[in-house]
Amino acid sequence: MVGVKETKFFGIYKIDGKLATINLVPGERVYGEELVRVKDKEYRLWDCWRSKPAAAIKRGLKTFPLTKGWRILYLGVGSGTTASHLSDVIEKEGIIYGVDIGDRPIRDLICVSKARGNIVPILADCRKIEDYENLILEKVDFVYCDIADPQEVEIFIRNCKRFLKPGSCAAVAIKSRSINVIKPPKLVYQETRRRLEEDGFKILDFVTLDPYQKDHAFIVVGMK
Numbered sequence: 482m483v484g485v486k487e488t489k490f491f492g493i494y495k496i497d498g499k500l501a502t503i504n505l506v507p508g509e510r511v512y513g514e515e516l517v518r519v520k521d522k523e524y525r526l527w528d529c530w531r532s533k534p535a536a537a538i539k540r541g542l543k544t545f546p547l548t549k550g551w552r553i554l555y556l557g558v559g560s561g562t563t564a565s566h567l568s569d570v571i572e573k574e575g576i577i578y579g580v581d582i583g584d585r586p587i588r589d590l591i592c593v594s595k596a597r598g599n600i601v602p603i604l605a606d607c608r609k610i611e612d613y614e615n616l617i618l619e620k621v622d623f624v625y626c627d628i629a630d631p632q633e634v635e636i637f638i639r640n641c642k643r644f645l646k647p648g649s650c651a652a653v654a655i656k657s658r659s660i661n662v663i664k665p666p667k668l669v670y671q672e673t674r675r676r677l678e679e680d681g682f683k684i685l686d687f688v689t690l691d692p693y694q695k696d697h698a699f700i701v702v703g704m705k
């Protein structure tokens with residue numbers, strides 16, 4: 482008998498110790514994930530080796546405040562592995578504006594978005610806000626950034642300042658080696674936190690993602 486447990490996070494469950502979300506498109510897989518039927522619902526197991534928010538939750542993240550109907554700006558959305566789970570959480574009423582510079586991931590994401598109806602794929606460089614700001618016609622409830630770029634923190638800050646509703650939260654996945662290949666990750670994380678605080682963000686949560694993602698950290702901030 483499969484047991485489903487609620488977690489403290491809206492729309493995120495545990496099935497036999499594994500994270501899961503309720504499939505918005507029953508019967509459809511996005512990245513080969515396992516589907517589990519319990520009573521009248523179908524769950525998609527959320528692979529913490531392939532998705533950083535899932536790894537962060539496994540590593541003890543306490544703050545991940547998504548809910549039904551939210552608008553999310555996702556920088557570095559890729560082909561939809563993580564976005565599909567966020568899409569499950571925000572349900573049909575929500576929208577993910579998913580920006581990626583790669584035409585291959587965006588092509589894959591278009592297929593995912595057609596089935597789901599709550600993801601808007603945007604082929605653009607998130608350093609150039611002017612190239613996509615006309616496609617995002619509202620302030621968003623949450624910004625998530627996962628671009629593995631040396632300038633990631635600055636890019637994240639600029640996008641939050643342009644698109645995030647005042648008083649809202651945002652999260653950034655930091656790949657230490659992308660920011661500085663020789664500095665110890667601990668130092669890179671400290672500098673990243675300081676940089677965010679200097680710009681007026683409050684650090685709400687911080688976890689490292691080892692062993693799921695080597696030398697990565699996940700930071701949740703609040704914007705004043």
Ligand SMILES: C[S@@+](CC[C@H](N)C(=O)[O-])C[C@H]1O[C@@H](n2cnc3c(N)ncnc32)[C@H](O)[C@@H]1O
Nearest residue numbers: 557558559562563581582583606607608627628
């Ligand atoms: C680590 S992958 C993202 C994986 C995805 N977030 C997930 O969990 O499914 C990083 C992505 O960032 C994109 N990227 C890198 N630099 C970017 C930029 N300046 N603007 C937009 N996307 C960028 C890459 O094309 C790549 O798809």
